Every structure is written in structure tokens, then in C-alpha cells.
Amino acid sequence: MQFSVTVLGSNSALPTSERYPTAQILNVSERFFLIDCGEGTQMQLRKNHIRFTRINHIFISHLHGDHCFGLMGLISTLGLLGRTADLHIYGHGDLERIFQPQLDYFCREMAYKVVFHVVNTGVSEVVYEDNKVLVTSIPLKHRIPTCGYLFQERQSDNHIIKEQIDFYQIPVKSIAGIKKGADFTTESGELIPNQILTIPGPAPRSYAFCSDTKYAESIVPLIKDVDLLYHEATFLSVDEKLAAKTFHSTARQAAHIAKLANAKQLIIGHFSTRYKDLSLFEKEAATVFANTSIAKEGCEFVVPYQTK
Amino acid sequence: MQFSVTVLGSNSALPTSERYPTAQILNVSERFFLIDCGEGTQMQLRKNHIRFTRINHIFISHLHGDHCFGLMGLISTLGLLGRTADLHIYGHGDLERIFQPQLDYFCREMAYKVVFHVVNTGVSEVVYEDNKVLVTSIPLKHRIPTCGYLFQERQSDNHIIKEQIDFYQIPVKSIAGIKKGADFTTESGELIPNQILTIPGPAPRSYAFCSDTKYAESIVPLIKDVDLLYHEATFLSVDEKLAAKTFHSTARQAAHIAKLANAKQLIIGHFSTRYKDLSLFEKEAATVFANTSIAKEGCEFVVPYQTK
Numbered sequence: 176m177q178f179s180v181t182v183l184g185s186n187s188a189l190p191t192s193e194r195y196p197t198a199q200i201l202n203v204s205e206r207f208f209l210i211d212c213g214e215g216t217q218m219q220l221r222k223n224h225i226r227f228t229r230i231n232h233i234f235i236s237h238l239h240g241d242h243c244f245g246l247m248g249l250i251s252t253l254g255l256l257g258r259t260a261d262l263h264i265y266g267h268g269d270l271e272r273i274f275q276p277q278l279d280y281f282c283r284e285m286a287y288k289v290v291f292h293v294v295n296t297g298v299s300e301v302v303y304e305d306n307k308v309l310v311t312s313i314p315l316k317h318r319i320p321t322c323g324y325l326f327q328e329r330q331s332d333n334h335i336i337k338e339q340i341d342f343y344q345i346p347v348k349s350i351a352g353i354k355k356g357a358d359f360t361t362e363s364g365e366l367i368p369n370q371i372l373t374i375p376g377p378a379p380r381s382y383a384f385c386s387d388t389k390y391a392e393s394i395v396p397l398i399k400d401v402d403l404l405y406h407e408a409t410f411l412s413v414d415e416k417l418a419a420k421t422f423h424s425t426a427r428q429a430a431h432i433a434k435l436a437n438a439k440q441l442i443i444g445h446f447s448t449r450y451k452d453l454s455l456f457e458k459e460a461a462t463v464f465a466n467t468s469i470a471k472e473g474c475e476f477v478v479p480y481q482t483k
Numbered sequence: 484m485q486f487s488v489t490v491l492g493s494n495s496a497l498p499t500s501e502r503y504p505t506a507q508i509l510n511v512s513e514r515f516f517l518i519d520c521g522e523g524t525q526m527q528l529r530k531n532h533i534r535f536t537r538i539n540h541i542f543i544s545h546l547h548g549d550h551c552f553g554l555m556g557l558i559s560t561l562g563l564l565g566r567t568a569d570l571h572i573y574g575h576g577d578l579e580r581i582f583q584p585q586l587d588y589f590c591r592e593m594a595y596k597v598v599f600h601v602v603n604t605g606v607s608e609v610v611y612e613d614n615k616v617l618v619t620s621i622p623l624k625h626r627i628p629t630c631g632y633l634f635q636e637r638q639s640d641n642h643i644i645k646e647q648i649d650f651y652q653i654p655v656k657s658i659a660g661i662k663k664g665a666d667f668t669t670e671s672g673e674l675i676p677n678q679i680l681t682i683p684g685p686a687p688r689s690y691a692f693c694s695d696t697k698y699a700e701s702i703v704p705l706i707k708d709v710d711l712l713y714h715e716a717t718f719l720s721v722d723e724k725l726a727a728k729t730f731h732s733t734a735r736q737a738a739h740i741a742k743l744a745n746a747k748q749l750i751i752g753h754f755s756t757r758y759k760d761l762s763l764f765e766k767e768a769a770t771v772f773a774n775t776s777i778a779k780e781g782c783e784f785v786v787p788y789q790t791k
Contacts, residue, residue: 188563190556192530214556215523222500240559240589248498248522251548255496273588280581281548 176204178328178380179477180403182444183219185470187409187423188241189448190214195472196241197445199405200225201326201382203308209233210324210384216245217252223473227253232303234310235266236386237296237321238273247277254285261288265302265310267320268293296322299397313397315388317422323385325398333373343367377480383438386445389419390428395435402478404433405470408443408456426456430463439481444470484512486636486688487785488711490752491527493778495717495731496549497756498522503780504549505753507713508533509634509690511616517541518632518692524553525560531781535561540611542618543574544694545604545629546581555585562593569596573610573618575628576601604630607705621705623696625730631693633706641681651675685788691746694753697727698736703743710786712741713778716751716764734764738771747789752778 179202184195196213200220207229209216220227230253235243246264253262264270271291278289294302294312297320303310306329313323332354339345343361345353353359359367383398386407398404409423418425424432426443433441441464443456450456453469460467468476487510492503504521508528515537517524528535538561543551554572561570572578579599586597602610602620605628611618614637621631640662647653651669653661661667667675691706694715706712717731726733732740734751741749749772751764758764761777768775776784 189560190526190529192526195526196556214553215526218498218500218503218523221498238588240555244556244559245522247548248504248552251552252497269588273585276584277581280546280577 176331177202177477178204178382179475180382180405180442181223181225181475182442182470182472183216183223184211184213185444185446185472186241187445187447188239190241191448193472194446194448195219196244197236197386198245199384200230203326203328205229206231206305206307208308208310208326211236211242211386212245212249213241214244214248217249219472220249227256228258231260231263232310233262233264234302234324234384235264235270236315236323236384237317237319238267238269239319239387242387243270243274246274247281250278250285250289251282254282254287258285258287261290263290263292263303265292265294267296294322296320311397313383313385313394315385315394316391317387317389321387323383323388323394325401326382326384328379328381330379331376333369333376335373339367339372343372345372380478380480382478383436385432387423389422390424390432392432392435395432398432398436398438401436401438402481403440403442403476404436404438405442405444406432407445408460409445409447411450411455411459414447426459427463430460430467433460433464433467438464439466440476440478441467442470442476443467484639485510485785486512486690487783488690488713488750489531489533489783490750490778490780491524491531492519492521493752493754493780494549495753495755496547498549499756501780502754502756503527504552505544505694506553507692508538511634511636513537514539514613514615516616516618516634519544519550519694520553520557521549522552522556525557527780528557535564536566539568539571540618541570541572542610542632542692543572543578544623544631544692545625545627546575546577547627547695550695551578551582554582555589558586558593558597559590562590562595566593566595569598571598571600571611573600573602575604602630604628619705621691621693621702623693623702624699625695625697629695631691631696631702633709634690634692636687636689638687639684641677641684643681647675647680651680653680688786688788690786691744693740695731697730698732698740700740700743703740706740706744706746709744709746710789711748711750711784712744712746713750713752714740715753716768717753717755719758719763719767722755734767735771738768738775741768741772741775746772747774748784748786749775750778750784751775 183198186194406429491506494502714737
């Protein structure tokens with residue numbers, strides 16, 4: 176089952192010719208969750224061959240333009256492509272107030288509905304769930320109300336041991352229940368405990384998206400043991416004061432959060448345009464947290480199942 | 484003196500990974516006029532090394548998203564770059580009503596002012612003029628109020644004949660007046676007519692931008708003898724009915740307009756995403772108007788002075 180993040184935009188507020196403003200796509204078993212939607216997101220989706228029809232949920236961290244100016248273009252394009260299914264957008268309460276007038280003007284002939292869901296960025300709460308994934312908000316500390324999002328796979332079913340199906344002559348109709356944890360009673364009335372029949376399914380995987388924020392240890396308990404962490408690193412440590420002033424983080428601070436949270440892997444991004452050599456970010460973070468990667472447009476980070 | 488058009492976006496409503504929605508930049512002696520501003524325009528400006536500070540005037544043809552969804556990102560970026568000079572945007576009266584609320588929300592800390600100028604798209608009238616250029620609206624026939632723009636260079640000063648300066652001992656203080664057409668009186672009182680002292684400056688150059696529109700011969704007198712014409716060609720003739728239905732043009736129709744207007748060169752663009760091979764557009768148009776080029780991202784069309 177797929178669980179991977181593709182970076183669509185890695186830059187901070189000022190895009191360059193190659194580095195786009197923030198947007199990422201999380202693929203959970205071919206359900207695509209779009210996280211932030213900077214200008215040019217729809218072109219980046221095309222470049223990365225991501226099927227637009229697979230996107231049903233968009234999570235917006237905060238209402239700075241570099242995280243949401245691609246919304247109108249994407250929404251409009253989905254309409255032109257003949258979409259009929261509702262599109263759900265999660266974010267600060269102002270999102271609907273600010274975008275609905277443009278939707279009413281530019282997208283009045285659209286055959287689908289945009290449903291806005293208000294996220295209280297000040298608390299950690301479940302903002303979306305289905306049978307595959309649970310999405311929880313992560314309050315961040317930025318200049319305006321901002322939250323990240325934690326995506327957690329649901330615990331998958333137990334794996335049934337094939338040999339036991341034959342041995343106990345388990346009928347097909349009982350298998351689904353056993354996978355969910357039920358015991359099995361044979362025709363002769365013998366109770367076979369579930370743990371004899373199954374092995375646990377793989378541990379659920381998780382991804383935490385944390386941007387934009389200043390260094391905030393308050394998020395650590397919310398992302399404890401996360402498999403993959405994206406944490407913004409707008410600045411290098413040499414500009415730590417500027418980072419604090421603008422409510423952003425340095426590469427080293429992002430790495431500290433990853434270390435404290437016992438994350439397995441860290442992606443850093445949202446780089447300030449002032450830096451040309453992004454390898455400096457990777458080097459700085461790696462001094463604190465070795466398994467750090469740089470967010471680059473088109474990079475896909477696949478989260479493997481953890482071996483126990 | 485530079486007079487050239489660079490294509491920033493060549494596509495119609497649905498952008499692809501390579502083809503952006505409509506935007507062009509006209510360079511008149513290093514004054515940059517932005518025409519339409521589809522999503523991604525600011526990235527395309529960067530790619531083409533166009534200095535943002537040189538853009539003071541933006542002309543919007545109509546309020547379909549593929550012609551204006553890049554405005555918010557560009558305006559916001561200009562603010563982050565520390566702009567203080569007013570930015571002037573020309574377009575339909577709804578432009579301000581639709582964008583001002585987002586400006587108030589996203590750009591409230593900006594140190595410069597966005598000044599909206601209402602263009603009556605139903606009549607041809609001067610919408611901007613300075614000492615180098617005159618911009619006139621061109622009413623077009625689209626599904627919503629739409630106009631193109633005609634950019635005309637001002638007639639430049641006469642060129643003074645260097646040998647005559649020496650011969651008549653013309654003082655420096657008289658030269659500017661002579662270039663503007665004044666005669667010269669020598670110290671002995673002899674009147675030297677201007678035409679003996681000068682040769683006319685080069686003929687002013689012109690560029691007409693006509694998108695989006697169905698085939699409309701009504702625009703021909705407004706763009707008569709234009710040096711460079713951009714005319715939309717969303718469809719090929721095989722889809723002429725679709726073009727008529729959607730108030731767009733075919734490549735052949737665009738070429739007919741160029742021919743009727745006695746244009747010197749034609750650029751066609753705003754191609755529907757349904758076509759993969761754009762050379763078909765060029766071929767179709769060239770059967771009617773030979774000097775036709777395809778709009779492609781990054782192409783620059785330099786308008787030379789005409790030899791007399």
C-alpha cells in the first residue's frame with residue numbers, strides 16, 4: 176500500500192523560476208491529499224502526473240498567499256475538467272470568506288461544490304477521517320493562525336495465516352471477521368483464539384506537515400515517533416534572529432524538533448530565496464538529525480512499512 | 484529603441500506542465516507593459532529574466548481566470564520585494580471589486596498602492612498614454628466583456644543632419660527644438676526650413692493584442708496596418724463550430740483578420756489543450772497569412788523599424 180509524499184513546491188514566499196511556493200501531495204493508497212496550494216500547484220500536479228480526479232481533500236496550513244494562491248486556478252481547472260464530486264477544503268475560518276466571492280464570480284458554472292471546513296488552528300483535533308487515514312491538526316506558532324497536519328494510517332487488518340485456514344477448515348465467510356480480530360469456533364465447537372490464526376498487520380505509517388512555524392517544542396508530543404516529518408526551515412542558523420523575528424525556523428531547529436520527536440526521517444523546506452546553495456540546509460540539519468532530506472520539486476518520499 | 488513582445492503563457496484555460504495560461508510582456512524602450520496575468524506569470528517573468536521593478540502597468544483583457552489568476556501572486560511578490568511605486572491595473576470594472584478584498588486581506592502590509600483603472604470594453608478609447616506609447620482598447624467579442632489592447636509608439640523626434648549643424652553653426656540650445664520640427668534662423672537672419680536640417684525619425688511601431696474573441700471583422704479598422712498582431716487561435720478549423728459556440732477563433736480566422744488588417748506579422752496563441760501538435764496551427768494560418776508564428780513560452784518577437 177502506497178504511503179508517500181511528493182513535493183510540488185519547496186520555496187518560501189518569493190518563488191523563483193524553478194522553486195515554487197508550498198504545496199505537497201500525500202498519496203495514501205491512491206487517495207491523494209493536497210497540503211497547501213501555492214501558485215502554480217496545478218502545473219506542478221501536471222508535471223508530476225498526478226491525476227486531478229484523485230484529489231478530494233485539500234488542507235491549508237494558513238492564509239499567507241504562498242500557501243493558497245493556487246487554489247482558485249486549481250478549483251477552476253477541476254471545474255473545466257468536468258468534476259462533479261464535492262471538493263473539501265480544510266483551513267482557517269477566513270478561507271471561505273476570502274475565496275467564496277471569487278468562486279461565485281469565476282466558477283459560477285461549475286458542476287461541483289467546494290465545501291469549506293473550518294479548522295481551529297489553536298488546538299490539536301481530528302479534522303478528517305476515513306477508513307484509511309486520520310488527519311489531526313497541529314497548532315503551530317506563526318505570525319497568523321497556522322496549523323500543520325498529522326496524517327496517520329489506520330491500523331490495517333491482521334494477516335491471516337494461510338496454513339491455518341486449511342488446518343481448521345475456516346470457511347470464506349469467517350475470514351473477514353478473523354482479520355478484524357475475531358476468534359474462530361470449529362464445527363466441533365473448539366474455540367481457536369485469534370492470535371493462533373493471524374499475525375498483526377504492519378504498523379500504521381504517519382506523516383506530519385509542519386509549516387510555517389517558529390521553533391516550538393509544543394508540537395513534539397503531537398508528532399512523537401512520526402515516520403516522516405516535514406518541518407519548515409526558512410533560514411540557516413546564521414540568520415536565527417531573523418527566523419525568530421519572522422516566526423520561522425532554521426534548519427538546525429527543524430532537526431532538533433525531529434530529534435526530540437524521535438521522527439524516523441525529516442524533510443526540510445520553505446527555503447528563503449536569499450539562499451542559492453540548498454545543500455547548506457541539509458548539512459546544518461544533519462549535524463543534529465542525520466536522516467534529513469531537502470524538499471525539492473518533484474521529489475517523492477516513500478514511507479516504508481517498519482520492520483518490527 | 485526596443486519594441487518587443489515576450490510570451491509568458493501561450494495556452495488556453497487548462498494549463499499543462501509546459502504551457503501556461505495567458506500572459507505577455509511588451510517592452511517599449513525598457514518600459515514593461517504586462518498584458519494579462521494568468522497563474523504562474525511571476526515564475527515566467529523570473530524565467531525570462533524580466534525585472535519586476537520595470538513593470539508599472541498591467542492590462543487585463545477580461546475576467547476569466549486564465550487571464551488574471553496570477554495577479555494576486557505577482558502583486559504580493561512586488562510587495563515583498565519592497566516596491567513603493569504605484570502599480571496600475573487596467574481592466575473591466577469588476578476587477579477591483581473582485582480583487583480588492585483579497586488585497587485587503589493578503590497584502591495589508593504592502594508599502595505600495597494598487598490603482599485600478601476601469602476600461603469600458605465596449606468602445607475603443609485611449610486607456611493609457613505617456614511620452615513613449617499610447618494604449619487604446621479594442622472591443623472584442625467573447626462570452627463576457629472583453630477587450631484587446633493596441634500599443635502604439637509615439638512618433639519619435641526628427642533626426643538632425645550632423646553636417647548641417649556645422650554648416651549653419653547651430654548652437655546646442657536650438658537642437659531640441661529643431662528635432663521637434665522648428666526652423667532655424669542664422670545669426671545673419673536667414674531662415675533655414677526644418678526639412679533642410681532634419682530627416683524624419685523612424686515610423687512608430689505598433690502591437691495589437693486580441694484575446695479572447697470570436698471572429699470579428701469589427702476589429703480590423705482598429706488595428707489597420709499594425710506591425711505585430713497577436714490574435715487568439717484556440718481551435719483549428721476542424722473545430723470551427725466549437726470555436727463559434729465558445730466565442731473563440733480558429734487559426735484560419737486569426738489569419739484572416741491579420742490579412743484584412745494588413746498586419747505585418749501575426750502571432751497566434753491561446754491554444755486549446757486538446758491539440759498536441761501546435762505546428763498544425765501555424766500551417767493552417769499560413770495558408771491565409773504567411774508571416775505567422777506560434778506563441779510559445781519564452782519566445783520574444785522583436786518589432787523592427789520599417790524601412791521606407
